[in-house]
Amino acid sequence: MSCHQIYHPNYESPSNSNCFQSDPPSLYSQPSLPSVPTLTSRVPHQECLSNVHHHCLVTLKGHTSYISSLTVAGKFLFTGSSDREIRSWKRNLQSSDYQDLPNNVMAVGKGAVKSLVVLGDKLFSAHQDHKIRVWKIISDDPNHQKYTHLATLPTLGDRALKLLLPKNQVQIRRHKKCTWVHHVDTVSALALSMDETLLYSVSWDRTFKIWRTSDFRCLESVTNAHDDAINALALSNHGDVYTGSADKKIKVWNKKIGEKKHSLVATLEKHNSGINALALSPDGSVLYSGASDRSIVVWKKASGSGMVVVGALRGHTKSILCLTVVSDLVCSGSADKTVRIWRDFEGNFSCLAILEGHTGPVKCLTGAVDDCNPSDTSYSVYSGSLDCDIKIWKVTVPQL
Secondary structure, three states, X not given: OOOOEEEOOOOOOHHHOOOOOOOOHHHOOOOOOOOOOEOEOOHHHHHHHHOOEEEEEEEEEOOOOOEEEEEXXXXXXXXXXXXXXXXXXXXXXXXXXXXXOOEEEEEOOOXXXXXXXXXXXXXXXXXXXXXXXXXXXXXXXXXXXXXXXXEEEOOHXXXXXXXXXXXXXXXXXXXXXXXXXXXXXXXXXXXXXXXXXXXXXXXXXXXXEEEEOOOOOEEEEEOOOOOOOEEEEEEXXXXXXXXXXXXXXXXXXXXXXXXXXXXXXXXXXXXXXXEEEEEEOOOOOEEEEEEOOOOEEEEEEOOOOOEEEEEEXXXXXXXXXXXXXXXXXEEEEEOOOEEEEEEEEOOEEEEEEEXXXXXOOEXXXXXXXXXXXXXXXXXXXXXXXXXXXXXXXXEEEEOO
């Protein structure tokens, strides 16, 4: 499949790039799950499938190391890479509009930019150097943005306040302590609460933390939340917090009315390898989990905060690395270099499209609904890969 390509002036050829050449542990595929039934079925929905149209609208080039995070906010797409760089791109719906695409670059910290979240005029970024950074977005020009650094979490004030009391010190290694507001390993994912007053972060240090977005203060830290690195995070509109870990478990957390801290309410175990990705349906009733066992497990809400397995989506031939839900579509990215688009037909899922074109594993995904009319719905799907490229796909799906 050919794609219109946009080259940033500072783009280096792949032979000179720092693109990831060897497979990290999350790329190692494990056997699929024999005990979980397959939900995918193409037979009843051939008419719908034949009317699904998709193509690669544009390929954005400019990053010289692999793409590790993506998010869409308003008219802009934000991308983070493995060499600490954050870029912003103006979103457009037609490929011709990308000819003079404005591009802004920020570079700070060490290692990969693992997650990006936008709240109003603030951009939160999670980094491999254990930090969360906050950026002020200045939009004087509707077609261009500028950024200033507002804060690094934990803030100096938060750290100083905690240092005063010995009870705020936690042991992180045999001869080293720090305050509980610090992440001490890669911050792997961020998510905003429904009311946008809280920012949640998870880390390879096996903790998750809650930060107040108004003053960036750390309000809570759940230590030893898992037995291994936490890779994925999802928040429901009912207050449930889902964390997925390399320990093969998904844990469900909630803070009950009148309580000050989150407590564990359920542990979900079906995958036989580390969890790489989580995504929730818009109403929070369905959870999707992706792992190195090549399967996407579908969980549905049961009583309380519990989830029960209803089956698995199969088709990818290597590890599931990323998931996103866009309205009624589920999008999955894999180490097999493809993106798959899934839709639920009353409990039977169909793979509507397989997006092919990346030359490396697909590491991150996001998407948006572009247009909805009585006959069909148009979506934009954004994929970032270890091939250093960002692809923008146009997917048109007939209405049910």
